[in-house]
Amino acid sequence: MIAYCTHCWREVSSADTVCPKCKADLTLDNRTYEEKLIGALAHPLPEARVRICWLIGKNHTCEAVPDLMRLAMVDEDLFVRRAALETLGELKDTRAMQLLREVSRCDNRFLAATALKSLQKIGEKNDCVSCSG
Numbered sequence: 001m002i003a004y005c006t007h008c009w010r011e012v013s014s015a016d017t018v019c020p021k022c023k024a025d026l027t028l029d030n031r032t033y034e035e036k037l038i039g040a041l042a043h044p045l046p047e048a049r050v051r052i053c054w055l056i057g058k059n060h061t062c063e064a065v066p067d068l069m070r071l072a073m074v075d076e077d078l079f080v081r082r083a084a085l086e087t088l089g090e091l092k093d094t095r096a097m098q099l100l101r102e103v104s105r106c107d108n109r110f111l112a113a114t115a116l117k118s119l120q121k122i123g124e125k126n127d128c129v130s131c132s133g
């Protein structure tokens with residue numbers, strides 16, 4: 001099984017007690033794995049935030065939905081926003097439907113297409129595809 005440092009989210013060996021990359025003590029964190037994942041959405045590197053979104057989808061961490069919704073709206077990095085939108089579809093959480101509907105009609109086709117796909121995953125029939133953009 002692959003282990004991740006819960007501070008920098010780079011891959012580590014499960015035998016490591018200190019992260020070889022960021023030197024964090026890997027034995028000292030008492031938060032649950034879910035709490036660590038959600039906390040990591042604030043990671044300064046966009047590539048890391050994208051990876052965390054993906055991990056949240058794989059783990060079905062539905063507690064992350066409010067944070068994903070925030071990222072999908074305000075993250076400065078388009079790829080992070082897209083990853084958050086994709087993950088909201090992956091989690092099939094109906095709380096995200098209003099937001100996805102709004103984004104599916106936004107001017108950014110890159111994000112709009114992703115939001116639409118996620119909406120379809122959740123099972124929403126989009127009644128207004130043609131008015132996007």
Ligand SMILES: [Zn+2]
Pocket residue numbers: 005006007008009010019020021022023024
């Ligand atoms: Zn680390």
